[in-house]
Amino acid sequence: MRMSRFFLRTLRNVGEEIESVSHQLCLRAGLIQMVSSGHYNFLPLGLRVLRKAENIVRQEMDAIGSQETVMVQMMNKELLEESGRWDAFGPVLFKLRNRNGHELCLGPTHEEPVTFMARAFVQSYKDLPVILYQIANKMRDEPRARGGLLRAREFVMKDAYSFEADEQSLDNTYNAMREAYFKIFARCGIKTMIIEADTGAMGGKSSNEFMVVSDIGEDNIIICDSCNKAMNQEMAPFDKTFNVYSETSEAAPEKVHTPDIKTIGDLAAFLKVRPEQCLKHVMYNADGALVIAIVRGDLEVNDVKLTNRIKCTDLDFAAAEDLAAAGIAAGFASPIGVSESIRVILDDSVIMGNAYVCGANEKDYHMKNIVPGRDFPKHVEIADIAMAAAGHKCAKCDDLLRVEKGIELGHIFKLGTRYSVAMNANFTDEDGREKPMIMGCYGIGVTRLIAAAIEQHHDDNGIIWPKQIAPFQVHVIQVGKKNPELDAAADALYQEMLDAGFETLYDDRNESPGVKFNDADLIGIPVRLVVSARTMKDNVVEMKLRGEADRSTPPREGIANTVRAALDALA
């Protein structure tokens, strides 16, 4: 591609408010253009990268026997109602109506359409297992788009779905997928780590996420180095036997005046006790019902664990009016005396201890000597609803946990029969009985992967593309005042690169060397070749690898082989 004809304009600067490096470089290098918040046009240069990544994904999916499809982008309400997700997705769904007033949504993920396909065409165990996938746009009305391609409302995802006759078959597919994912990320030049994850809104059993460790990541990864194990903070268990305040007390509850003391920190300081001697109450609105979550004062409530425990779809903090109506004093809350109709979830850390400070359900008063087993109402439920954090103890060994931020690039689930049961996707087994298909689902954020690759591979001057997803392999630059002789030499080199099968970008513009070199660094193509009066005189070509500082001047003769060897040597 001749740059003089290429639909590309690099930018010298972008707005100061654009913080993440990948976002800046995507814009400056002319990969993408924002149309509105969370929605991006892919420019020709960016599309080349996207296609590279997609093809790597496609090859590895095909290699394990997955079959590519393209599914509907617009899903009718009835389809999502079969699984219950029309409502469960909530505000994330982009909803619209057709001319008949029929309700539709833009696909945020495709379990329903793929199950629709499978139930129509899979009849017998002989048809199983089958893996279907697509590489397509996903539309989600994210509460807050950010970071350019890192979190967009419209993004490219590879989503694969497997249908199995039994658990063993699911395990086989799951393992094959996991291996395929390792290959995909490695081929894209991205270092990832696999962690254990929550299954979230998708439902299902076990799942793993593939994370890129990065400061701009939005997920917290809890890591135990001794166990060599990593988990998403959303579901990470931990050993709560530290900080237990186990001093027993036979004393009766005692009301204490705590004027305007609402936070655990203030309360502990005021009463000269430790935070872990206090109980932290967080009141939630779970699908319209008031729920009280209680954890030890030194811990935090984990929303995801709580959501899973109470099996709600929509969890939010309770409104002040709801608290007042239930007779709960905000800041001085207690489950004592509340209606049995209000669920109270007590973190299991609490019952390890004994006497606590708790709210009195009366403004400016707390209670001392509260022993949950003795004083709390009988309907409290005990569960793990606390958030693991750095410095907490590992659930399996004595080591302390640490935390890294991560970008989620891939997620694989063992779904089980959640969708097949809901949607009647059955098959006839060897024994002649009808059974629901067992499912797995496997996603990769392809556009996010591009952003993550840039986060991992750049310097002050621009992107340093891993060769497998680079938009071009070779960048030929003509340096020096244009003249017929130089033009001919540069054209010839360009043509030779094309003939040798290299995807080649050719800077034939009438620009100063500085402009060309800076654009080359910004765009980040692995091999740069310069043709100038100098190189012509010596009958050489100047070659520089984007990821290395040194240049070389191999002979002009046989340059295609030299370039091939250089590319082959790159990781």
Added chain:
RNA sequence: CGGGAAGUGGCGCAGUCCGGUUAGCGCGCGUGCCUUGGGCGCACGAGGCCGCGGGUUCAAAUCCCGCCUUCCCGACCA
């Protein structure tokens, strides 16, 4: 959803407090000359419903009200 900040040629910004020349600057763009190993120089030029709507005023980019859009922070407070 809450809290901040911002919308001015294609891009990045100043001007707005304190209303009053022809709305500036850098980059980019066009033409010509010049230059050609790290975002070159000179000259001339084109390009603006100052986010949208309403109001105040002799007069609004500037003041007031409403709306829209975008960015950042918080989503953990009981």
